Amino acid sequence: MPMRYGRSVVFQGELGAFSQSAAQKLLGDNLRFLPCPTFADVFDVLKQKKADHAVIPIENTLHGSVHDNYDLLVECDYFVTGETKLRISHQLITMPEVTWRSVKQVFSHPVALNQCRRFFQKYPQIKPIPFYDTAGSVKMLQETRTPASGAIASVTAASIYGGRIQKRDIEDNPENYTRFFLLSKQRKAPKTTAGPGWKTSLVFSTPNQPGALFKALACFALRNISLTKIESRPIQGKPWEYRFYLDLEGPDNSDVVKRALSNLSELTDWMKILGSYQSTL
Amino acid sequence: MPMRYGRSVVFQGELGAFSQSAAQKLLGDNLRFLPCPTFADVFDVLKQKKADHAVIPIENTLHGSVHDNYDLLVECDYFVTGETKLRISHQLITMPEVTWRSVKQVFSHPVALNQCRRFFQKYPQIKPIPFYDTAGSVKMLQETRTPASGAIASVTAASIYGGRIQKRDIEDNPENYTRFFLLSKQRKAPKTTAGPGWKTSLVFSTPNQPGALFKALACFALRNISLTKIESRPIQGKPWEYRFYLDLEGPDNSDVVKRALSNLSELTDWMKILGSYQSTL
Numbered sequence: 237m238p239m240r241y242g243r244s245v246v247f248q249g250e251l252g253a254f255s256q257s258a259a260q261k262l263l264g265d266n267l268r269f270l271p272c273p274t275f276a277d278v279f280d281v282l283k284q285k286k287a288d289h290a291v292i293p294i295e296n297t298l299h300g301s302v303h304d305n306y307d308l309l310v311e312c313d314y315f316v317t318g319e320t321k322l323r324i325s326h327q328l329i330t331m332p333e334v335t336w337r338s339v340k341q342v343f344s345h346p347v348a349l350n351q352c353r354r355f356f357q358k359y360p361q362i363k364p365i366p367f368y369d370t371a372g373s374v375k376m377l378q379e380t381r382t383p384a385s386g387a388i389a390s391v392t393a394a395s396i397y398g399g400r401i402q403k404r405d406i407e408d409n410p411e412n413y414t415r416f417f418l419l420s421k422q423r424k425a426p427k428t429t430a431g432p433g434w435k436t437s438l439v440f441s442t443p444n445q446p447g448a449l450f451k452a453l454a455c456f457a458l459r460n461i462s463l464t465k466i467e468s469r470p471i472q473g474k475p476w477e478y479r480f481y482l483d484l485e486g487p488d489n490s491d492v493v494k495r496a497l498s499n500l501s502e503l504t505d506w507m508k509i510l511g512s513y514q515s516t517l
Numbered sequence: 518m519p520m521r522y523g524r525s526v527v528f529q530g531e532l533g534a535f536s537q538s539a540a541q542k543l544l545g546d547n548l549r550f551l552p553c554p555t556f557a558d559v560f561d562v563l564k565q566k567k568a569d570h571a572v573i574p575i576e577n578t579l580h581g582s583v584h585d586n587y588d589l590l591v592e593c594d595y596f597v598t599g600e601t602k603l604r605i606s607h608q609l610i611t612m613p614e615v616t617w618r619s620v621k622q623v624f625s626h627p628v629a630l631n632q633c634r635r636f637f638q639k640y641p642q643i644k645p646i647p648f649y650d651t652a653g654s655v656k657m658l659q660e661t662r663t664p665a666s667g668a669i670a671s672v673t674a675a676s677i678y679g680g681r682i683q684k685r686d687i688e689d690n691p692e693n694y695t696r697f698f699l700l701s702k703q704r705k706a707p708k709t710t711a712g713p714g715w716k717t718s719l720v721f722s723t724p725n726q727p728g729a730l731f732k733a734l735a736c737f738a739l740r741n742i743s744l745t746k747i748e749s750r751p752i753q754g755k756p757w758e759y760r761f762y763l764d765l766e767g768p769d770n771s772d773v774v775k776r777a778l779s780n781l782s783e784l785t786d787w788m789k790i791l792g793s794y795q796s797t798l
């Protein structure tokens with residue numbers, strides 16, 4: 237049940253979603269949760285300034301980048317002010333009255349289903365059925381009591397919606413982590429420029445010229461600034477042109493990063509600093 | 518109906534899928550089609566050498582890269598020997614007995630549903646329902662005659678499965694193109710090294726060192742070799758490490774590309790040439 241007080245945090249999914257756990261890790265307790273059906277809905281809430289924060293998944297070690305969120309960040313006025321990583325474990329959950337042997341279909345988000353391929357190979361009589369959300373699939377079973385059905389979601393979701401965990405940790409690959417961004421109204425920067433463990437995320441596009449990306453990366457390489465991630469996304473309406481997203485080590489108010497960004501602005505036709513932040517372990 | 522003779526081409530989706538149209542554009546007529554439910558199934562057929570060719574979507578100008586296929590290419594022994602681009606237009610299709618006004622739910626592949634967001638905003642009474650395939654959703658309606666239902670798929674799919682097009686070209690953005698790779702058993706290279714319009718695709722990983730990607734791109738930039746695409750994908754089992762995919766201009770048997778690739782091999786801990794090819798317009 238949403239609380240009346242505390243900072244408001246919008247996220248995609250139902251209560252019990254992995255994003256909610258990430259929000260608690262990033263912001264602690266006394267939060268007011270605003271669950272939304274889609275990522276677009278999350279960013280709509282931010283556009284109307286109706287939440288203090290958002291927590292969004294940005295990449296997963298098996299699935300890769302969450303492209304919807306990369307695209308939506310470009311138009312968003314909130315800043316990236318934090319990141320955290322969660323180990324993702326998938327549980328096969330049913331309502332208590334459903335026996336494991338009777339399960340014929342299992343609902344979950346397509347990404348979660350895809351991360352449990354071996355489970356479905358081992359039990360070919362069970363059919364995976366795409367659903368809009370992991371926790372939402374358990375909530376749906378609680379409401380509909382659909383017979384012979386299960387859901388794949390978190391331990392938290394099982395607990396919130398009164399589900400029983402029938403098979404634990406059914407993901408194919410245990411090296412399954414999701415990285416989340418915390419978005420906030422106010423930009424964040426370290427008080428001193430020597431703060432260790434800071435990262436900066438930015439996005440830019442270059443003129444469509446040979447070597448343009450190489451020159452952009454040179455701004456950082458020639459200053460010994462490490463990149464931890466690069467991602468390219470198509471620019472809508474400009475077929476075969478791309479935006480580039482970089483995560484680099486260092487806060488955006490340090491001298492060396494400032495100089496690199498100033499250098500980069502000479503080489504790009506558009507750029508945006510998404511924010512500077514530290515990891516919450 | 519599959520033909521008895523001709524070269525065999527495996528693709529994801531049912532007959533009438535966009536990949537089938539791409540195959541016809543790339544290979545002409547007299548083909549034997551092997552439709553498969555998933556991309557993993559397509560690559561299983563290749564592993565068993567049971568098809569002459571595969572045609573797979575590799576990127577879309579709205580949705581971005583098709584990551585399943587990027588990942589599956591790494592383990593595949595077939596070579597990229599061609600590429601083509603198709604304009605993707607989505608049609609709202611029903612069986613002939615269904616009236617437009619009665620439609621309450623529409624089945625299609627999640628990517629296609631996502632590319633028709635404005636259509637669903639305009640008609641909020643119609644519910645989008647994810648299905649495994651665009652053409653397959655029309656086939657399903659033909660078989661089940663589910664009432665009050667439609668599908669989003671191609672003009673070809675409407676024709677193959679006896680559907681009626683109720684609304685034409687319902688995609689949000691007309692700049693909607695998909696790029697397809699042709700995969701073949703034998704590597705392809707131009708007879709002379711001066712062949713214009715050739716591209717080479719490759720994938721590599723670098724040691725986890727600062728500036729590693731910058732140095733890799735230098736192999737091409739310093740030789741004035743243009744890159745047309747860069748893509749990063751997580752390496753499974755190695756959280757927060759990435760493989761990089763490059764498309765560059767030039768065939769892999771030209772002197773300058775050979776030297777660049779030899780240079781690159783000094784800087785990577787693993788690399789694979791996926792193939793050289795020309796575009797079929």
